[in-house]
Amino acid sequence: MNGHLSSQAFRLFQKYIEExxxxxxxxxxxxLIESRLSKFLIRFGLSSFEELYNxxxxxxxxxxxxxxxxxxxxxxxxxxxxxxxWEVLEDQLLPKYITAIRQxxxxxxxxxxxxxxxxxxxxxxxxxxxxYLLRHGIADITLNHFEIVATDISHTVLQLAKLGxxxxxxxxxxxxxxxxxxxxxxxxxxxxxxxxxxxxxxxxQFNLQNSFIGLGFFDLIFFRYVAIYFSEALKxxxxxxxTNSLTKEGVLILGNSEVFLDYNEYFEAEYYKNANFxxxxxxxxxxxxxx
Amino acid sequence: MESQKKSFxxxxxxxxxxxxxxxxxxxxLCPVQEKAAAPKGYKSEITGVMMILSTxxxxxxxxxxxxxxxxxxxxxxxIASVELADDELYDGVAELVNMIAGRAKALLAGTDxxxxxxxxxxxxxENHFILYKKNVSQLSMEFEAGEIxxxxxxxxx
Amino acid sequence: MxxxxxxxxxxxxxxxxSGVEVLDYELVEAADGIEALTILERASEDIILILLxxxxxxxxxLVFLEKIKNTASLKHIPVMMVTTESEKENIIRAIQxxxxxxxxxPFTIExxxxxxxxxxxxxx
Numbered sequence: 001m002n003g004h005l006s007s008q009a010f011r012l013f014q015k016y017i018e019e020x021x022x023x024x025x026x027x028x029x030x031x032l033i034e035s036r037l038s039k040f041l042i043r044f045g046l047s048s049f050e051e052l053y054n055x056x057x058x059x060x061x062x063x064x065x066x067x068x069x070x071x072x073x074x075x076x077x078x079x080x081x082x083x084x085x086w087e088v089l090e091d092q093l094l095p096k097y098i099t100a101i102r103q104x105x106x107x108x109x110x111x112x113x114x115x116x117x118x119x120x121x122x123x124x125x126x127x128x129x130x131x132y133l134l135r136h137g138i139a140d141i142t143l144n145h146f147e148i149v150a151t152d153i154s155h156t157v158l159q160l161a162k163l164g165x166x167x168x169x170x171x172x173x174x175x176x177x178x179x180x181x182x183x184x185x186x187x188x189x190x191x192x193x194x195x196x197x198x199x200x201x202x203x204x205q206f207n208l209q210n211s212f213i214g215l216g217f218f219d220l221i222f223f224r225y226v227a228i229y230f231s232e233a234l235k236x237x238x239x240x241x242x243t244n245s246l247t248k249e250g251v252l253i254l255g256n257s258e259v260f261l262d263y264n265e266y267f268e269a270e271y272y273k274n275a276n277f278x279x280x281x282x283x284x285x286x287x288x289x290x291x
Numbered sequence: 292m293e294s295q296k297k298s299f300x301x302x303x304x305x306x307x308x309x310x311x312x313x314x315x316x317x318x319x320l321c322p323v324q325e326k327a328a329a330p331k332g333y334k335s336e337i338t339g340v341m342m343i344l345s346t347x348x349x350x351x352x353x354x355x356x357x358x359x360x361x362x363x364x365x366x367x368x369x370i371a372s373v374e375l376a377d378d379e380l381y382d383g384v385a386e387l388v389n390m391i392a393g394r395a396k397a398l399l400a401g402t403d404x405x406x407x408x409x410x411x412x413x414x415x416x417e418n419h420f421i422l423y424k425k426n427v428s429q430l431s432m433e434f435e436a437g438e439i440x441x442x443x444x445x446x447x448x
Numbered sequence: 449m450x451x452x453x454x455x456x457x458x459x460x461x462x463x464x465x466s467g468v469e470v471l472d473y474e475l476v477e478a479a480d481g482i483e484a485l486t487i488l489e490r491a492s493e494d495i496i497l498i499l500l501x502x503x504x505x506x507x508x509x510l511v512f513l514e515k516i517k518n519t520a521s522l523k524h525i526p527v528m529m530v531t532t533e534s535e536k537e538n539i540i541r542a543i544q545x546x547x548x549x550x551x552x553x554p555f556t557i558e559x560x561x562x563x564x565x566x567x568x569x570x571x572x
Contacts, residue, residue, distance in 0.1 A: 028306060031397035031552075034536040038550040039566060042543055049536050075558050078317075118558045156562045167466035168369025169557050173317045189369075190470050314554035315463075368462050383459045389503075390554045393532025400535055410456070410505055 013053035021069050022209060022234025036071045066207055070154040073229055075117035079174030080124045081224065082256040084275035089125070092272055093220060093251060094132050101145050108147040110218045112245075113201075114208065115152055115226040119161030120174070122150035122201040123193060125222065127183050130197065143200045149215065151206035158203045164193035209234070212241045219247050224255040239266065243280055252278040292428045292447075300404065300430055304443060307394035308434055311387060316366045320441065323433040333431070333442045336360070337380060338414040338421065339388030345406035347447050351395075352421065353388045354442040360384055362439060377415075385411040391443075423448075450474045450494045451564070454484040454512065455501040455530065460553070464499060464530070467560040473497075481507030485515070492522055497567050500547070502531035502538075510545055517546035528567050530555070 010033070014025045025033060034049055037056075046052050056068060080086050097109045113122040130143050152158050171180065171191050184191040206215070208226070221242055227235050242252055243266040252267065254260055256275055263269050267278035305322045312320040335354035343349040355363075357380065361372035364383035368375075389411040399405050414421070421444075423429070428447040433440065451473045453464045458479070465475045476495065478484035481504065488495065498516075502509035509529065516522040528549040529542045539550055551563050 028398070031394075031400075031534050034539050035534055035550045035552045038539050038543060039548070041540075042548055047544075048540065074556075075562070076556060077558070118561075154562070156565050157558065159565060160558065160561055163470070165470045167470050167557055169317075169367070169463065169466050170369075172366060172369050188469065189466055311554045314556055364459065368459060369466060370462070379459060379462075382457055386457045386459050389457075390532055393534070393553065396532075397534045408503075410503060 007050060009050040009053040013057060016057045017068070017072070018231050021065060022231045022237075023069055023073065023229050024231050025072060033072055037068070039071070040068070062207075066153055069207070070156070073153075075115075075152075075154065075157050076225070077117040077120045079120045079171075079179075080128075080176070081121065081174060082275065084256060084273045085222075085224075085253050085277070086124065086128050087273050088253065088275050088277050089128055089220075090132050092270075092277070094129065097146075097219065098138065098141055101141055108145055109220070110147045110149065110216065110247075111220045111222070112215065112218045113148065113150040113222045115223075116150035116161060116203070117152055117154075117157050118170075119150065119164070119201070119203070120170075121222055121224070122148050122161075122203075123164070123197060124174075126197045126200045127179055130200075131179070131182065143196070146200070148201045149204065149218075150201050151204045151215075153205065153207050155205055158205055162198075162203050164195075164198035166191045166193070208238060212245045215245065217247045218245055218250060220251050220253070221246065222253050224253065225258065227254075227258065236262075243267075246280040248280075250280050252280070254278070292430060297430055300445065301432060303395050303398045303404075304391070304430070304432060304445065305434075306398060307391045308432075308441070308443065310394050311390045312363075312434075312436070315387070315390065316363050318363075318366060318436045318439060320434045320436045320439065323435050333444070334418045334420045335442065336415070336417055336419070337384050338419070339384040339411055340414060340421075341388050341392040341411050342409040343392065343406045343445070344409065345404065349406075349445055349447045350421075351388060351392050352444045352446070353384065353391065354444070355384070355440065359439050359441070363387070381413040381415055385413045421446075449496050450476050450491075451497045451499060452476045452478060452484060452487060452495045453499045453530075454478045454481065454504075454509070455499075456480055456504045457501075460501070460530075463557070464560060467557045468564065470557075471561060471564060473564075480504050481509070481512035481515070484512060488516065488522055488525075492525065495525055497564065498525055498527045499530045499551075499564075500527050502529060502533050502542070510541065513542070513545045513547060526567050528563060530560075 017023050017025055041052050111125055116122050125148055129146055133141055168189050183194045183197055263278050267280055269276055269278055308320055312318050333354055336357040337360045338352050338354040341351045343351055360380040361375055364375055364380050365372040367383055392408045396406060423446055430445040432443045451468050453461045453475055455461050456479050461477045468475045476487060478487055500509045513527055526548045528551060529547045530551045532553045534552045549563055549567050
């Protein structure tokens with residue numbers, strides 16, 4: 001259903017963004033695009049969106065393209081989103097990681113939270129691990145044995161994520177009382193995350209269209225509700241890059257409601273408590289080389 | 292109301308309600324499958340209302356219980372429902388219908404159904420209902436998410 | 449440092465307050481353009497950003513915006529629209545009247561904070 005009469009210039013811009021940035025601007029969301037791009041209108045002193053679309057189509061600066069992608073994509077995130085992937089982490093993955101660490105494999109267990117937005121996902125990962133270790137009385141292993149890397153294309157949302165400060169409304173979305181009591185303190189209407197958890201996450205600006213090589217290899221990748229914005233071509237490319245970024249038996253976790261039709265080429269799918277997770281077949285790199 | 296128009300408007304309103312509630316309330320409110328025609332004059336405790344000004348003027352209303360309104364406004368603001376004053380519930384419901392109408396307006400821009408809106412208002416009272424003249428053309432939808440139930444009417448005047 | 453929220457909805461102003469306080473700004477509230485002008489007359493030097501609704505009874509947002517952009521002591525204060533109006537013709541009108549950014553309702557707290565940081569010229 002599309003009641004919105006888009007201009008030809010907008011259609012060309014929509015096509016340009018899909019071809020060059022791999023981002024699909026759905027017609028139903030077209031109404032949001034103008035408000036999100038309005039700052040560029042002001043910045044470049046333009047008087048119409050047609051002028052803006054034409055300008056943006058012709059420009060070639062990578063930094064500006066990244067700003068455009070940042071402006072048109074929505075940064076929605078929640079604490080412990082979907083709930084069950086955290087049970088996968090606790091019940092299926094952490095026991096393996098703890099064994100590997102104790103066997104002295106060297107190096108850290110590396111986890112990547114892609115398109116982390118304002119940080120709820122990587123901080124949820126850190127809190128989940130920390131609480132698991134505490135609850136199981138595991139004293140020889142700490143969060144320092146894990147490296148949690150969180151990336152996003154937007155410098156601005158990363159700035160917000162690094163604050164580790166959240167309002168009442170955000171805290172009501174997915175945060176449970178027990179986690180809140182253990183890892184946050186309240187100042188007025190604002191909740192401050194425990195410094196130890198905050199410091200356990202490294203935030204980096206990163207464009208998923210770029211090569212993943214510089215990020216290194218990961219034992220676990222959270223790539224949740226990111227690919228929904230992408231063209232089919234970019235999705236295929238990203239799957240290959242993710243495969244090449246996972247260590248032996250590395251795991252990929254997507255959103256519970258995301259469909260991953262072509263996983264079979266590179267992954268074994270497993271299903272646990274309503275969550276799908278995907279173990280890479282073989283893995284492209286041996287641990288010893290990675291470390 | 293002919294079925295093509297009804298279906299188009301239903302989709303548009305469902306999308307608007309879903310967008311507004313998922314963004315502002317953090318709740319996925321979904322339309323309930325149409326059962327037998329709902330009796331005219333749906334009763335509720337709080338109704339948010341907008342005038343829709345177009346070639347065919349209409350009234351857009353969302354009706355809910357006070358308890359649901361408290362739950363929703365609590366999610367919107369992060370304030371416990373017991374700490375919310377009644378005025379805040381009425382204001383919250385008015386803002387929700389305002390945003391639903393605004394969102395639908397954007398979806399309908401450039402179509403035959405495009406419109407302008409007025410500021411929202413709220414009707415309050417136990418077991419109140421809005422009584423229209425007979426044979427008005429009306430689209431009614433029910434939405435649910437867990438315990439939250441919302442009744443939406445688009446009534447052509 | 450203070451941010452002024454001009455919106456006829458107390459609930460919207462409360463939601464905005466939640467986001468603004470995370471960024472360590474103090475929020476000053478006005479329910480309409482007249483009240484906002486009174487606040488600005490008293491203490492404009494403290495206000496570093498105005499978050500402005502459009503459709504308000506009495507003085508609507510655009511009239512208020514034009515008024516402050518034509519007032520020597522107030523025109524320097526950046527203004528971001530926070531409104532249900534999303535059509536491009538209206539966005540252009542707001543920009544031509546002097547708005548520097550635009551946030552459509554419904555919005556998430558994250559979007560609000562991101563846009564406030566953009567208005568402050570941060571996050572680059």
